[in-house]
Amino acid sequence: MTMVFLNKEIRDGDNPDLTEERKTATFDTNKMAEVIYGSEKLARRRREISQAVSLIPELADSKPLPFLSRNEKILESTRKVTALNEHLPRLINMNDEDEAWHIHSEVIGFEGNPLALHHSLFIPPLVIQGSDEQHEKWLGRAKRREIIGCYAQTELGHGSNIRKLETTATYSLSTQEFILHTPTINALKWWPGALGKSSNHAVVVASLIIKEQNYGPHLFMVQIRDEQSHEPLPGIAVGDIGPKMAFNGADNGFLGFNNFRIPRGNLLNRHCNVEVDGTYVRPPHDKMNYAGMIRVRSRMAAEQGTFMAQALTIAVRYSAVRRQGFLENKSQEVKVLDYQTQQHRLFPAIARSYAFIFCGFETIQKYETLQNEMNSGNVSLMADLHALTSGIKSVVTYQTGEGIEQARMACGGHGYSMASYISEIYGCAIGGCTYEGENMVMLLQLARYLVKSVELAMRGKPGDLGPMVAYLAYPDIKVDLVTGPEAYVKMFQHISKRQSIKATEKFHRKMESGVSRDEAWNQCAVELTRASRLHTRLYIIETFIRRVDSIEDLSIKMVLTDLMNLHLNYELLDVASYALEDGFMSSTQMGFIKNQLYSSLEKIRPNAVSLVDSFQFSDLQLRSNLLNFLFQVLGRRDGHVYQNLFEWAKSSPLNQTEVLPSVTQYLKPMMEKAKL
Numbered sequence: 001m002t003m004v005f006l007n008k009e010i011r012d013g014d015n016p017d018l019t020e021e022r023k024t025a026t027f028d029t030n031k032m033a034e035v036i037y038g039s040e041k042l043a044r045r046r047r048e049i050s051q052a053v054s055l056i057p058e059l060a061d062s063k064p065l066p067f068l069s070r071n072e073k074i075l076e077s078t079r080k081v082t083a084l085n086e087h088l089p090r091l092i093n094m095n096d097e098d099e100a101w102h103i104h105s106e107v108i109g110f111e112g113n114p115l116a117l118h119h120s121l122f123i124p125p126l127v128i129q130g131s132d133e134q135h136e137k138w139l140g141r142a143k144r145r146e147i148i149g150c151y152a153q154t155e156l157g158h159g160s161n162i163r164k165l166e167t168t169a170t171y172s173l174s175t176q177e178f179i180l181h182t183p184t185i186n187a188l189k190w191w192p193g194a195l196g197k198s199s200n201h202a203v204v205v206a207s208l209i210i211k212e213q214n215y216g217p218h219l220f221m222v223q224i225r226d227e228q229s230h231e232p233l234p235g236i237a238v239g240d241i242g243p244k245m246a247f248n249g250a251d252n253g254f255l256g257f258n259n260f261r262i263p264r265g266n267l268l269n270r271h272c273n274v275e276v277d278g279t280y281v282r283p284p285h286d287k288m289n290y291a292g293m294i295r296v297r298s299r300m301a302a303e304q305g306t307f308m309a310q311a312l313t314i315a316v317r318y319s320a321v322r323r324q325g326f327l328e329n330k331s332q333e334v335k336v337l338d339y340q341t342q343q344h345r346l347f348p349a350i351a352r353s354y355a356f357i358f359c360g361f362e363t364i365q366k367y368e369t370l371q372n373e374m375n376s377g378n379v380s381l382m383a384d385l386h387a388l389t390s391g392i393k394s395v396v397t398y399q400t401g402e403g404i405e406q407a408r409m410a411c412g413g414h415g416y417s418m419a420s421y422i423s424e425i426y427g428c429a430i431g432g433c434t435y436e437g438e439n440m441v442m443l444l445q446l447a448r449y450l451v452k453s454v455e456l457a458m459r460g461k462p463g464d465l466g467p468m469v470a471y472l473a474y475p476d477i478k479v480d481l482v483t484g485p486e487a488y489v490k491m492f493q494h495i496s497k498r499q500s501i502k503a504t505e506k507f508h509r510k511m512e513s514g515v516s517r518d519e520a521w522n523q524c525a526v527e528l529t530r531a532s533r534l535h536t537r538l539y540i541i542e543t544f545i546r547r548v549d550s551i552e553d554l555s556i557k558m559v560l561t562d563l564m565n566l567h568l569n570y571e572l573l574d575v576a577s578y579a580l581e582d583g584f585m586s587s588t589q590m591g592f593i594k595n596q597l598y599s600s601l602e603k604i605r606p607n608a609v610s611l612v613d614s615f616q617f618s619d620l621q622l623r624s625n626l627l628n629f630l631f632q633v634l635g636r637r638d639g640h641v642y643q644n645l646f647e648w649a650k651s652s653p654l655n656q657t658e659v660l661p662s663v664t665q666y667l668k669p670m671m672e673k674a675k676l
């Protein structure tokens, strides 16, 4: 089998409708992949990895996953991840997290696996919060996968409000140990991925108690299962929490402690400590223990962008081979991709995928800077990045959910079938609205930052505003959108600034009228979350423009400029009411934005398939066939969907017998009875 990614290259036997699309593209998908993934080398490495994986049959799914039971899914995902681990050193640079992420998402897909969180949530907090001595003790073992871990923070009764976590870690002066305890059923850890059945270690977040004083949430390394027998250790209750909306190849779990003792050295103590005599050594920042969450959130824009891109690849390719209805020519039905409504459904989401990925690479870099600064004791960047990633995490997960759902609907009935793979992508991606901080809660975190910034601007201290919020002090000067992207940014800045000021003023008025601060905050919360969303969307727009500005290759720059213009017009139209309200935007400008949007759809149309081809997802990654096994089939690069849909249906376990027990046991007797 050949893996070919050049859009112009025509493969024998590909669906001619897709071939035609690839011929009309005005750019080279390999070049676009370099822009998406950051460099020629990174894009090439992804192709090489996909190619290598495609040649290893044991890394393919052995059956279509939707037909498997939960136990079979976990067995299958574990089979694949352990097989993958054997091949990894040969296939990827083991120190490159992006390569690891890519190969895992290709082989494992969205069903999850018992090691996914070991790499993304267990090792990182150990690296960030563990001392050199602790790294010596656990990090090598974790990296070699001698031990398997998870991140156990959320409880049955508390997830968002970490300060109220009820699991306690009480320091015992006499034995120099921490005693972990779950005082109530609400305090059971609940949700951690891979905790249920697979992990034998956990980074546990518990409230640190010393001499009856509560020092808040801290991170502890805890062994929960015997390394030989894999049985839970005495004092530990642990298990799986049952099936979820998606991600059922992973075992999210519960965990309870009954006065379970761990050594003093198991408090992750790079930044804080408990001395032998119980003296508490404070971290340099109050929220230092939350740093790992900033890390995960900083990666979510790029992650979610690629999730949406996968759904769109499926939907756009399918829309180019699905013919239904007529336009002018009544002798041949049209590709549904030619309908303006279909384009309006899909193309703005393609633009958002690109925007999120570009924005994501910036936030990942920002996090790396923060981490380096933290390591040298400087925590001054934490507040800004916490605010930024709180907003980004919330906006991208919500909009990704919207985009994937549109992709599903764009595939009509076949989108609703699990053969499309879109429901699995959706189920996994939409979890992002909840995990790593529920979206409303995180938008309100950003709102705290915006309100403070508005207050600074109001107090006449605009010089104290960071670059991210400097616009809150800019004067209002009307703009002419015809002049290009900068004018769109200024319009968006006005909208975002006005909403932040309005929400802050409302909040102040409530307090002045005698309402308590917390109650006033709650009464303004919807307005505050609106301000946060607008601020974040503005930030995403700016990163998109920055990225397009930096591109040198003309053919790529042109198509990305079309995509960026589509994004600018779509985003502005979506929030236009805010600017119409105070007359900052005229109805003529509104009409201009709409016309620009429709003309952007037309410009994108010939490049649509190549824009999604440029993500270079393999058919394996889209669960769209490999090595003649039968998988989800809608996003196939070759476009042969119908015969594969039929093969898929034939492989349903229900079709392995003509007459089901449900018929013989119930329907047949019912019909017989009715005849009497």
Ligand SMILES: CCCCCCCC/C=C\CCCCCCCCCCCC(=O)SCCNC(=O)CCNC(=O)[C@H](O)C(C)(C)COP(=O)(O)OP(=O)(O)OC[C@H]1O[C@@H](n2cnc3c(N)ncnc32)[C@H](O)[C@@H]1OP(=O)(O)O
Pocket: 097, 100, 101, 104, 105, 108, 109, 110, 112, 115, 116, 119, 120, 121, 151, 153, 154, 159, 160, 161, 162, 163, 193, 287, 290, 291, 293, 294, 382, 383, 386, 428, 434, 435, 436, 437, 438, 441, 442, 445, 448, 449
């Ligand atoms: C390499 C191989 C990889 C294999 C890959 C496999 C690939 C497979 C491919 C696809 C599969 C898909 C992948 C899906 C993966 C699914 C993973 C799921 C993972 C989920 C993990 C979790 O969910 S872990 C649990 C997360 N929990 C949360 O996020 C909880 C949210 N709550 C909080 O964070 C906090 O409670 C809070 C921030 C909301 C509030 O905290 P607190 O009450 O303490 O503070 P205040 O509100 O009072 O604020 C006080 C003050 O502090 C500031 N502040 C708060 N947090 C921070 C911070 N982090 N940093 C800096 N400052 C902070 C706050 O702004 C306030 O400041 P003021 O100045 O006073 O305003």
Ligand SMILES: Cc1cc2nc3c(=O)[nH]c(=O)nc-3n(C[C@H](O)[C@H](O)[C@H](O)COP(=O)(O)OP(=O)(O)OC[C@H]3O[C@@H](n4cnc5c(N)ncnc54)[C@H](O)[C@@H]3O)c2cc1C
Pocket: 117, 121, 151, 152, 153, 154, 157, 158, 159, 160, 161, 190, 191, 192, 193, 247, 252, 431, 434, 435, 436, 437, 438, 439, 440, 441, 444
């Ligand atoms: C797929 C998945 C994987 C997960 N993996 C892990 C893991 O590996 N480890 C781990 O520790 N946890 C994990 N979690 C748990 C996850 O982090 C929490 O579910 C999440 O932080 C939300 O917290 P919650 O469940 O307490 O929601 P709640 O806070 O109970 O949310 C319920 C509602 O209350 C609202 N609400 C709550 N507080 C406020 C507020 N202050 N202001 C306004 N509205 C509010 C929310 O907006 C929401 O509408 C996972 C969850 C999922 C879905």
